[in-house]
Amino acid sequence: MPFPPPSRTPRGVRRRSLIVSAASAAMLAGCSAGPDSAGSGGGTSVAARARARAARDSEGLLGQYDAVLAAHPGLAERLRPLRAQVAAHVAAFTEGAAAPASATASASASPTVPADEKSALAALAAAERGLADRRAKALLDVPGELARLLAGVAAAGSAHAYLLTEGGK
Template sequence: MPTILPSRRSLLAGAAGIAGAALLSGCSDGGSLAADPEIPLDRRMRETAVRESERLLERYDATAAAHPALAERLAPLRASVAAHRAALADERSPTASRSAAPPPPRPASPSVSGSAAAAAPPAPPAPSAEPVSPMPAEALTALADAERSLAEARTISLAGAPGELARMLASVAACGHVHAYLLTSTPGAQS
């Protein structure tokens, strides 16, 4: 008897259902916000997306701190994630009042403000964050995996997102896949 495998559509629908159930049941970091039926779905989903972006920013900071030689390469991607976080933040949400964390320090030209910025260490990773590999290539691969995983989760959450938020999540997910590619490609290599 041949084995019947589930279709891609049924797998995505099931994953979207699980993600939606987790969001609505309060299984996220902001359990009280996600469980409050008075708060619109759009806002709950935005809050979750903002927290996920903040965790990704922490991973970028931890990687740049562990591998200062990668800081310049990571800076534009990190800035993009910070812009995504800001775009996802809703004006009514508590996280919107927080500004995006500053980018990791870059080698700066000697100046009063530049040397002070270069001396400031990036924000430490969250206590639950995975440790950064001591090997730069492995650290980049782990960061790419985090980008890819978040992009895939955002793609799945599109099924339950209201129109404008769905479009934003789709754009941010696409950027996450590009970031994953850029993190694992060789800089300067020709296609």
């Protein structure tokens, strides 16, 4: 054995590897709207509904970030980059589409924020994880470009959930 084993074996996924993976997935998805692969007909309406739902979900998540930031200003430095990415996701899903009227109404409802910071971060992580899971399942029902966008945003959401729970350790 020419090389001795490392003195310390890292446990789990390294933060840098996770961030690079999420960034790569986002670059592949492009975080931009483009023409979908579907032709005219039912595929377009399915894609339009999926895009509108994804935009509403991202706006709701953005509202949760805003509520946590308002309740816990000490978390601003940690949450600001993640919130900015969620805002970019909203822009990507709404690009080229008229904003639905229900999206602004749902974003104005103030979500309940836990009193302590750790619970607030856990609630945000759960919201990110749940939304990422729903988007991963929705991939099967949407055409090409929108599927790539959903995949990239779902990967980013999973990375956000990890950073919210494990990032502070």
